[in-house]
Amino acid sequence: xxxxxxxxxxxxxxxxxxxxxxxxxxxxxxxxxxxxxxxxxxxxxxxxxxxxxxxxxxxxxxxxxxxxxxxxxxxxxxxxxxxxxxxxxxxxxxxxxxxxxxxxxxxxxxxxxxxxxxxxxxxxxxxxxxxxxxxxxxxxxxxxxxxxxxxxxxxxxxxxxxxxxxxxxxxxxxxxxxxxxxxxxxx
Numbered sequence: 517x518x519x520x521x522x523x524x525x526x527x528x529x530x531x532x533x534x535x536x537x538x539x540x541x542x543x544x545x546x547x548x549x550x551x552x553x554x555x556x557x558x559x560x561x562x563x564x565x566x567x568x569x570x571x572x573x574x575x576x577x578x579x580x581x582x583x584x585x586x587x588x589x590x591x592x593x594x595x596x597x598x599x600x601x602x603x604x605x606x607x608x609x610x611x612x613x614x615x616x617x618x619x620x621x622x623x624x625x626x627x628x629x630x631x632x633x634x635x636x637x638x639x640x641x642x643x644x645x646x647x648x649x650x651x652x653x654x655x656x657x658x659x660x661x662x663x664x665x666x667x668x669x670x671x672x673x674x675x676x677x678x679x680x681x682x683x684x685x686x687x688x689x690x691x692x693x694x695x696x697x698x699x700x701x702x703x
Contacts, residue, residue, distance in 0.1 A: 528558055620651070
């Protein structure tokens with residue numbers, strides 16, 4: 517499966533719901549940089565009530581688009597798309613570690629985004645869709661079904677793939693799999 521067939525969506529999770537991510541899901545977000553997530557509806561109350569939050573980066577289709585990642589949150593910055601009206605609250609979440617997945621947001625021209633935000637009454641997702649920065653329907657891609665499949669997918673991903681190297685016809689059998697040794701013998 518090529519990376520162009522993969523969509524990446526983010527679940528903002530209350531910590532401690534690894535076995536029941538559908539219960540820990542607080543909001544849907546989008547990866548805007550490898551180390552930053554944008555989320556429209558993450559209330560401060562939800563953050564305070566949770567005993568910490570984490571970000572679940574979910575490549576879709578699940579189990580075929582790459583590894584699911586559980587990443588720690590370093591900082592949450594709250595802002596408004598329409599500050600003069602106090603509406604359109606959103607949050608930018610800085611991750612403690614970068615995701616290996618490609619961000620799901622394309623480049624945006626500020627005046628076009630401002631116009632789209634006005635058109636959609638501060639709805640950030642709708643505005644990003646309007647300007648072509650995110651794929652239409654991405655915010656609805658993280659369904660209860662996907663969240664319920666997550667524990668099994670994560671368990672499967674944690675199992676290491678063990679490969680047994682065939683015996684080499686050489687005396688120094690440690691070097692080939694380590695790939696750190698210089699060859700000093702002639703071939």
